[in-house]
Amino acid sequence: MTATLFFQQLLNALALGGVYSLVALGLTLVYGVMRIPNFAHGGLYMLGAYVSYAALTRLGLPYVLALGLSGVALALLAAVLERVVFHPLRNAPHVHSMIAAIGVLFFIEAVIRLPFVFGSDFLQLPSPLAGVLSFGGITITSQRLLIIVTSLAIMGALYFFLKRTLTGTTIEAMAQNREGARLMGINVSRVAMLTFGISGALAAIASTLYAPTALISPSMGEVMNLKVFAIIILGGMGSVPGAVVGAFLLALAEVFGGVIVGADFADVVGFAALVLVLAIRPQGLFRSGA
Amino acid sequence: MTPQINFRTALPWLAVFVLAALVPLFTHNRYFLDVAVNIMIWTITAYGLNVMLGYAGILQLAHAGFFGIGAYTVGILTLKLGWSFWLAWPLGVALCAVLGLLLGLVAFRTRGDSFAIFTLGVGVIITQIINKWNSLTGGNDGLNGIQAPKLGSIDFGRGSAFFYLALITLGVVVFLVARVRSSMFGRSLIALQGSEDLARTLGINVYTHKLRVMMLSTALAGLAGGLYAVYIGFMGAAITGPAQTFTVLLYLLVGGVGTLSGPLIGTALMFFLGEQLKNVGDYQFIVFGPLLILMVMFAPGGIAGLWQRRMFARRSPATTQEVPDAGI
Numbered sequence: 050m051t052a053t054l055f056f057q058q059l060l061n062a063l064a065l066g067g068v069y070s071l072v073a074l075g076l077t078l079v080y081g082v083m084r085i086p087n088f089a090h091g092g093l094y095m096l097g098a099y100v101s102y103a104a105l106t107r108l109g110l111p112y113v114l115a116l117g118l119s120g121v122a123l124a125l126l127a128a129v130l131e132r133v134v135f136h137p138l139r140n141a142p143h144v145h146s147m148i149a150a151i152g153v154l155f156f157i158e159a160v161i162r163l164p165f166v167f168g169s170d171f172l173q174l175p176s177p178l179a180g181v182l183s184f185g186g187i188t189i190t191s192q193r194l195l196i197i198v199t200s201l202a203i204m205g206a207l208y209f210f211l212k213r214t215l216t217g218t219t220i221e222a223m224a225q226n227r228e229g230a231r232l233m234g235i236n237v238s239r240v241a242m243l244t245f246g247i248s249g250a251l252a253a254i255a256s257t258l259y260a261p262t263a264l265i266s267p268s269m270g271e272v273m274n275l276k277v278f279a280i281i282i283l284g285g286m287g288s289v290p291g292a293v294v295g296a297f298l299l300a301l302a303e304v305f306g307g308v309i310v311g312a313d314f315a316d317v318v319g320f321a322a323l324v325l326v327l328a329i330r331p332q333g334l335f336r337s338g339a
Numbered sequence: 340m341t342p343q344i345n346f347r348t349a350l351p352w353l354a355v356f357v358l359a360a361l362v363p364l365f366t367h368n369r370y371f372l373d374v375a376v377n378i379m380i381w382t383i384t385a386y387g388l389n390v391m392l393g394y395a396g397i398l399q400l401a402h403a404g405f406f407g408i409g410a411y412t413v414g415i416l417t418l419k420l421g422w423s424f425w426l427a428w429p430l431g432v433a434l435c436a437v438l439g440l441l442l443g444l445v446a447f448r449t450r451g452d453s454f455a456i457f458t459l460g461v462g463v464i465i466t467q468i469i470n471k472w473n474s475l476t477g478g479n480d481g482l483n484g485i486q487a488p489k490l491g492s493i494d495f496g497r498g499s500a501f502f503y504l505a506l507i508t509l510g511v512v513v514f515l516v517a518r519v520r521s522s523m524f525g526r527s528l529i530a531l532q533g534s535e536d537l538a539r540t541l542g543i544n545v546y547t548h549k550l551r552v553m554m555l556s557t558a559l560a561g562l563a564g565g566l567y568a569v570y571i572g573f574m575g576a577a578i579t580g581p582a583q584t585f586t587v588l589l590y591l592l593v594g595g596v597g598t599l600s601g602p603l604i605g606t607a608l609m610f611f612l613g614e615q616l617k618n619v620g621d622y623q624f625i626v627f628g629p630l631l632i633l634m635v636m637f638a639p640g641g642i643a644g645l646w647q648r649r650m651f652a653r654r655s656p657a658t659t660q661e662v663p664d665a666g667i
Contacts, residue, residue, distance in 0.1 A: 086452045137636055143633040144398050147455060151585055152635075156628025163625075167540065271581070275463050278456040286453060317467050318461045327457065328445050 050252060053186045058304050064262075066300035067200030071255035073292040074207060075248030075269075075281040081224030081287035082244045083136060084143070088150035090096040091274025092157035095122045095267065097253025098260045099167055102174050112177035119253040126251025127238060135245075136238065154270065161267045165279060176261035196258045203254065204293065211289065215278045220244055225289060279323040298322075344517055356510055363499035372502055377413035379505040379611050380567050383512050385590045385602035387559030391517060392588075393597030394525060395552045396532030400584050401442065401458040402560050404465035405435045407579025409561025410568040411469060414482040417569070428565040435561025436554040443553035447546060462581050469576045482577040485568050508566060512559060517599055519555070528552055586613075589627055592634045595641030604642050630647060 072094055079087045097119045103117035134153060138146045162169050178191035211217040223230040223240050231237050256269075263269075280299050284291025299319045306318030363372065384406055384614075391397045412431035416422040446457050469476045476482065487496025495501045496520060521523045527548050530538040535545050568574055577583075587606075594605020616623045 076541055086456055125605060135633055144396065145639060147398060148635050151631045152628045152631030155585060156623035159624035275460055279460055282453050282456060317464055320464050322462060324445060
């Protein structure tokens with residue numbers, strides 16, 4: 050019976066870790082390329098869920114199309130954001146980019162709260178796959194299974210893109226050495242915009258996958274922001290493998306910690322783990338850089 | 340140039356405080372006095388954020404959490420244990436300084452950007468603990484019925500007495516911050532902001548200076564929080580959240596980061612604007628969000644910074660470079 054409970058929670062942690070991985074990958078890519086801790090990332094995640102919700106309930110699109118539409122919309126928005134806000138600040142003191150990102154986050158949140166937009170109420174995104182699978186006493190909802198499969202597929206695709214395509218390697222080169230990349234003829238301005246676009250798409254896909262198992266609200270972006278920042282610090286800021294490992298570690302800590310100390314404090318467990326890790330290893334689990 | 344405290348630089352400040360002290364004699368409008376007291380409390384909070392961000396260049400995002408700790412300490416001690424405000428208040432300040440030291444010991448081991456993110460997480464933890472520790476803090480219900488302090492026959496809950504308590508406290512804070520800025524410690528902080536490595540080669544103990552400025556910053560937050568608790572009479576956890584830190588950050592940016600007058604100008608202006616926007620409640624950030632962005636993009640020095648630039652431009656028309664070290 051305890052073994053069954055263990056594997057049950059392990060599956061829950063894998064699903065949660067998958068979502069965290071996608072959001073964290075977007076954030077760590079942006080940090081690697083721009084050295085900006087993009088606080089607005091949580092806002093993009095939240096906005097992605099709302100775009101999907103609108104596509105599903107107001108346009109009546111099927112789930113897969115809503116997912117794609119949300120990804121494309123947020124990719125474009127993130128690219129525009131980079132061009133309008135962060136590109137002009139690229140030579141400003143570092144703190145200014147962080148503050149601008151905070152401004153973007155709060156603006157997005159406030160717009161969503163307007164009564165004629167979505168308001169402050171919690172909303173439910175319908176799941177495309179009703180039903181539960183069961184084997185050996187362990188159950189998993191179809192939505193969670195979808196999360197695990199889709200997030201693994203996207204992570205695989207992202208890995209292929211970063212490692213096996215010319216465009217992807219420019220991102221990695223820029224993360225390693227921005228000036229060196231420029232000297233080699235890489236258009237760093239365009240790569241920055243591309244990276245922001247990818248991070249926006251990843252955030253939207255993650256929120257659309259996760260929203261059917263949780264509620265949508267204007268403050269969901271802030272909560273996710275904090276967790277994902279904890280993840281990339283854990284993993285080493287700018288580290289792509291670190292983001293994935295950190296995401297699953299946090300998910301495991303949250304799920305199993307929640308069992309031990311109660312669901313109320315599950316959110317605090319992740320940060321407590323972060324405090325402990327940073328007290329011991331200030332640079333995080335992996336070296337920075339891809 | 341390093342700002343020095345002397346009669347010429349202190350005179351405008353003395354004039355401002357004397358004029359402020361005369362305000363209750365000319366108006367008994369409770370709303371006006373209420374806004375003024377709130378502005379003074381949040382100005383003190385902004386000064387706390389300013390010594391870290393403006394002088395040392397460090398963005399610390401748990402500031403509202405420490406404000407909350409100061410407020411809750413006063414609330415709990417006076418309401419539940421029957422302590423005198425005058426003992427609870429300094430204890431709250433000391434507690435915030437000690438907790439700030441503990442936070443700094445861990446957080447300053449992180450590098451660069453991790454620090455701000457780490458403190459943001461700590462701020463959330465503080466809010467969570469306050470919200471869920473029902474037996475001590477009242478949890479979601481908060482603390483209700485915190486009494487206004489008394490001193491002899493003076494009841495600070497009546498008339499304009501609290502206005503003067505806040506004004507005197509603000510005056511002391513401004514003087515203290517000006518003293519810090521003009522001291523060797525203050526100049527070392529400015530050096531840290533420019534380049535930590537260079538400061539280190541000049542013999543400055545970077546880690547120790549960071550810890551000390553963290554303690555000062557969190558102590559000022561606790562000081563403001565304690566005043567807030569007895570003035571409002573009610574404590575809820577919302578005031579400790581990151582959104583509140585960002586609001587104070589906006590006050591600072593508008594007024595001018597790193598200047599002595601910036602926190603006062605920015606808080607007064609933005610709090611007043613916030614009062615006008617109260618009709619739209621949660622939607623303040625429709626205005627505040629873009630304002631944060633525009634400030635860092637086009638006017639990073641804030642209002643005080645623009646004033647400084649204009650003054651120097653007038654004295655030396657041929658010189659157009661911005662003075663990096665804006666002081667008093």
